[in-house]
Amino acid sequence: MEAYDILREMERHKQAVVLATVIHVEGHAYRKQGAMMLLMTDGSMFGSISPGCLEADLSGYAPLVWESSKPQMVEYDMRPADDFGWGETIGCGGLIRILLEPVTGELLVQLLAIRAGLERGEAVRLKRVFRKGYSDIVYKLSGAYEAAEEESGRKMPIPAYSHLFLPKPRLIIFGANPDAVPLAELAAGSGFRVVVTDWRDAYCTPERFPGAETIAAFPQALVQQLALRPDDYVVVMSHQFDKDADFVRGVLNGQLQYLGIMGSRVRTEKLLDGAERPPWLHYPVGLNIGSEGPEENAVSIVAELIRTKRGIRTDGAWNSPVDPMRDGPSCRPW
Structure with a gap:
């Protein structure tokens, strides 16, 4: 608590x-x-x-x-x-x-x-x-x-x-798909102030995400509206390649505590399109626990968020030597 x-x-x-x-x-x-x-x-x-x-x-x-x-x-x-x-x-x-x-x-x-x-x-x-x-x-x-x-x-x-x-760390979830629901719930119960964002008004509602803040706007406007801080955590999981790319490009212009991108390593490399990879970038998002389905994927992601919050670091986030060819949680190969 x-x-x-x-x-x-x-x-x-x-x-x-x-x-x-x-x-x-x-x-x-x-x-x-x-x-x-x-x-x-x-x-x-x-x-x-x-x-x-x-x-x-x-x-x-x-x-x-x-x-x-x-x-x-x-x-x-x-x-x-x-x-x-x-x-x-x-x-x-x-x-x-x-x-x-x-x-x-x-x-x-x-x-x-x-x-x-x-x-x-x-x-x-x-x-x-x-x-x-x-x-x-x-x-x-x-x-x-x-x-x-x-x-x-x-x-x-x-x-x-x-x-x-200390203020409760803010977790921003980009993508209000059904698999974001258990992530928002588990993260809120693990000590994060959760903000769910999406460009689709019908998806991004308090009824679908009780206890979380919700913001509906397109990626470019979201980056400005969120006023991202160095102690923020961000998870990108809209499953829309172009929207993910737009949001990530805006986020990478600043400084974060954590940025996790859901999807396979190959997909994320294409999404980054040669952009510099800061040490706080994690992909595929989450700890490799062999998770399957939204609930287990939420556990994998929140476990990595907690590890980061507690200051337990790895030798490198985006180039971790652990199973580099695995797909990210709940994603098909791209």
Whole structure:
């Protein structure tokens, strides 16, 4: 669950809400430092910080934290070798400290400001300075690098925790064919902000792609309208050679995080027509898992998107040595 989704859900709730944030981890844990979830005082939850073993216990703290209007630290130590409860049950063996904060007052104001920044595509850093243990916290917002530069090279005189909130990466799908439906759904569930584009109005509709943004325009106009950024991900899959070529030519004039083109290697070489191949270009799109059909192809593509997002690189994208003659997902040879 992305921080963006947590903040969006928080804004929708009108009832009492407690924010749970993992601020310290030692050893192995299911979620890492910075993971968050929401605990409602009626017992409902949104998000997770474990495989399901800590949430029920944490939920019991929510009414007390809300009523006290004071943050509280909860610690789960699963490191002892003779612990046959927590550690063995969840497959973890670490120490986890979770900060519980009532979402009200200054914290609510700051979280809403963070949500607005993420909507604008901005990275925002929230710094918590702890006073009187963890029961009194001073909150401060800054730009993505401002706080990091301020804190580098010197030891903080008082305990503090700083977290960088990153906007959800944008995935642009060019081609609103039926095989784009499972890709849009899986990508949205994997932490991407999905935008589906096509030149055919009847294909590119919110009804066919619920939860995704939809833009209908011809390729040249789309490139301008999208205002592509270096952190964008793009998958080209309209299956219309001329339209794909027009869109790819416009996209290659900029800089992206990822560009994947669906189709065989031979087709894509013709489509590129001698254009320079940047390192962020991937074809055939997706990881080679032997996928067949729209659903499996979506898994293949999203797996490659996640690998790129996590910074796991190969020796080369477009000239990868893995099975260079294979066709791309869901495509006939060209």
